[in-house]
Amino acid sequence: MxxxxxxxxxxxxxxxxxxxxxxxxxxxxxxxxxxxxxxxxxxxxxxxxxxxxxxxxxxxxxxxxxxxxxxxxIGWLDWQFLTSNLSIFPEKAGIIGAIVGTLYLMMIVIPVTLILGVSTAIYLEEYAIEGRIQRFIKVNISNLASVPSVIFGLLGLTVFSRMLSLGSSIMAGGLTMSLLVLPIVVVSSQEALRAVPGFLREASYGMGADKWTTIWRVVLPVSIPGILTGAILAISRAIGETAPLVVLGIPTLIMKIPTGVLDDFTVMPIQIYYWTLDTVLTPEYAYLASATIVVLLLTLFILNSVAIVIRNKFQKTF
Amino acid sequence: MGKNSIREIIQNNIRNKNHFSDKVMPKVFFVMASISVITTFGIVYTLIFDSIKFFSQVPIREVFSTNLNPLSRDPSFGFLPLLNGTLLTTIIAMIVAVPVGMAAAIYLSQFASAKLRKVLKPILEVLAGIPTIVYGFFAYSFVTPLLMNLIPSLGAKNALSPGIVMGIMIIPMVASLSEDAMNAVPTIMKDGALGLGSTKLETTLKVIIPASISGIVASIVLGISRAIGETMIVTIASGSSKNFTFDITQSMQTMTAYIVEFTSGDAGSGTVGYYSLYAVGLILFVFTLGMNLIAQYISRKYREEY
The missing domain is CATH 1.20.58 (Methane Monooxygenase Hydroxylase; Chain G, domain 1)
Structure with missing residues (x-):
């Protein structure tokens, strides 16, 4: 006052x-x-x-x-919930299948997106000659990033599930998801590569190194923190994404825990989806959905914290 | 390595210069980069290919009718209820997202102290990083019951609640893109206005916003595109009623929700119903792509260069 x-x-x-x-x-x-x-x-x-x-x-x-x-x-999220398989009885149900499914999915998504994404970024930043093709690929990637995820589901359904007859297996889901998050990795890797100062490259060339050696030994090691940060963001997107997998037709109740990449599977978001839909019949499913969401959000939180730590700790500024 | 003199390293490098890798590597990376282009063509191809089958069996007049009944013995495929559901939920979302997102952008870029910004921006980013399935659960199990207290006639599945929650989901996007646009306005212009005695509000309304309007409009258009393509929130909270209605307190189906309902309902491959998925997908794809191209055009064409 x-x-x-x-x-x-x-x-x-x-x-x-x-x-x-x-x-x-x-x-x-x-x-x-x-x-x-x-x-x-x-x-x-x-x-x-x-x-x-x-x-x-x-x-x-x-x-x-x-x-x-x-x-x-509260009261539902406990060790038993994390380690039990699905069950029609809410008090016995658990999400071990969904957790294993998510891990398997990541076993496909991480290598595929990293290899494709970083290679695309290297091509665009290091090899491509300024011109039509480079511009076309760039425009294409920025448009791909804004295609609704459910459309990627339709692509996966047609190409991976039906044409390659992978069904609703981990392989089909993982490949679909990889294409979905590819633009994120490409864009962040491009930024990381662009941030490598020119004098490092020139020093390498000055020492007689050829282009590939320069990229492999100088540019990539320097830009790894930036690439990893983007990769982790892409992975968290893939972990939380539901729509493309639902479109692939993942069955409602999968009792079997997957043991290989060609098995059917379920992941945490799918489990949340089906439990939320079924709250009309069994109100307790809402608690199971909440508990799964807590696990999902904690996973994403940990991943993002790791990304922030990497960004702050290892990113060199020149 | 450590013992070698610089001269030796250089000579080593020159001797090891691998012309093979310099010839092959660009091609390898080009192939990798073209996968993203192939993906786009794959999407366009699958959508168009199966849509043609749909449109060859269903007359175009039927598509523009309001009667959608894909699973009956005599199915009809009027897509207007889906377009209507998408349109209404998108409008509701934008009514929430545009004012709040803009206000947040103005606050963060013009009014908030640097310290406060450091706290608020990560919170907005967290909001943007929450999976949409979580928002869907939130809309269905919290927002709908909450709204029922205000509007007793509200259905358990309705368009209003997912629309609002979708708007909340889009706030961070509109806010951060608009904020970037406002921050890109040169400080000289802002300081000039402040130096002439304008308040911060007047500076914002008369200098900052006119100068950054292209970025702001682009952020709103991208928000609309996001709302049109959003799937899980509307699938969970808006239900699957295929009635053509403008009553937002009732259940209605969006294009995205139709795709999800129909695929998880395991429509047999080869039926008209199965092809209708791709027709809806094509419409959806054209809409979102159009919005993105518009956003890119606006921010390129109307950008003020300083």
């Missing part, structure tokens, strides 16, 4: 002194209207609070969302 009064009095004094001293063009007296100025400042402060409120709104929603989900999972 005190500081506000002080502010106001400064304003009034300022306006007074401006009115006393300032002369407009041609020696005309300029009068400043105190009311108008305080109205403008008041409006400014009002808008500031309104804008800050809407930012706070986002934060509040996040808190409510996390609170609701954690509240729902």
């Amino acid at each position: 005190n500081s506000k009064n002080k502010k106001d009095s400064i304003l009034e004094k300022d306006v007074d002194s401006m009115n006393d001293n300032k002369k407009g063009p041609g020696g005309k007296r300029v009068t400043f209207n105190k009311n108008r100025i305080s109205w403008r400042i008041g409006l400014n402060n009002f808008a500031k609070h309104l804008f800050s409120l809407s930012t706070v709104f986002a934060v509040v929603v996040l808190v409510i969302l996390l609170f609701q989900i954690i509240k729902g999972s």
